[in-house]
């Protein structure tokens with residue numbers, strides 16, 4: 001125990017306290033508005049669906065509070081409780097090369113962490129999602145996903161961790177700069193390869209086969225000056241009834257993906273409006289901007305780690321007696337979120353700014369009213385709450401709250 005221990009415990013208590021307070025505000029706000037559909041959605045979302053959205057949100061938020069307390073106890077257990085210290089001693093006893101010992105320590109910690117998290121993800125998928133009619137996953141799909149994830153982690157994460165540890169061992173005080181370079185190169189490669197290599201391991205992606213719709217979409221893409229291998233339809237229904245659309249990748253691998261569940265519920269003009277929104281993200285270079293901020297933030301984080309890794313009090317304060325490169329990485333990964341949570345409103349703000357911009361682009365290039373129709377359908381079918389607590393939303397939501405978003409689109413339509 002040292003001063004840093006107290007600082008860590010104080011930050012942990014503050015961030016847990018803040019999260020709980022926000023979640024409680026959120027549940028109170030949603031409960032209070034449970035019996036009235038907001039005015040701007042009256043007639044478009046039936047009271048019955050509004051009730052469902054409220055109940056779904058309340059269940060998930062309460063579950064989130066439980067998970068938060070559980071995770072915080074685990075974090076204290078891993079650090080001050082001696083969990084990591086024990087794991088470290090256990091693998092050090094095998095007397096391997098430091099890079100191997102370190103990789104194995106990090107790896108086994110990650111496996112134990114995901115196993116400890118398993119009850120919550122099982123409960124979420126097979127109890128909550130099931131109860132609200134969203135779950136389409138089976139135990140077999142769930143188990144295969146887990147195995148595939150573990151395999152990917154071993155094949156991609158293993159060498160990456162080993163490389164980072166090796167760099168830390170052989171380069172001097174500026175190791176963090178090299179690790180940052182490797183990490184960013186890996187991020188770029190993954191970003192490029194993900195749509196074509198990783199995502200197909202989990203889902204089927206097929207080209208859109210509706211000829212009429214395809215032509216409309218092609219016309220819209222031409223109008224917006226967008227070249228890609230086209231629109232892909234993903235079998236999202238394999239796991240869940242939730243529908244969505246997203247853009248991904250860059251260069252020759254950029255693509256727009258629609259969940260099959262979403263295509264089923266939207267009519268062609270609504271699909272075009274959603275597409276126009278996604279094209280807006282491309283046109284306005286949101287991917288590049290997001291990558292640039294990731295680069296800048298990781299640079300700052302690694303510079304900080306570069307300094308922390310050389311301080312004995314950093315290890316000792318978190319329950320580790322013997323400093324090492326791998327413990328520096330592990331402790332940082334575990335403890336960093338406690339402090340960085342306070343920056344989350346900034347990240348959410350940036351993301352919501354991009355959403356507004358993409359909406360404005362869709363209004364300008366296609367149609368605001370079709371976009372509103374599409375969004376209302378998506379809110380209804382995903383049981384998204386229309387009445388989030390404003391503060392909770394400011395912290396957590398990457399997308400603007402439904403009423404704010406809709407009124408923004410209406411205002412843009414009026415202005416153009």
Ligand SMILES: [Zn+2]
Nearest residue numbers: 277281355358
């Ligand atoms: Zn968007």
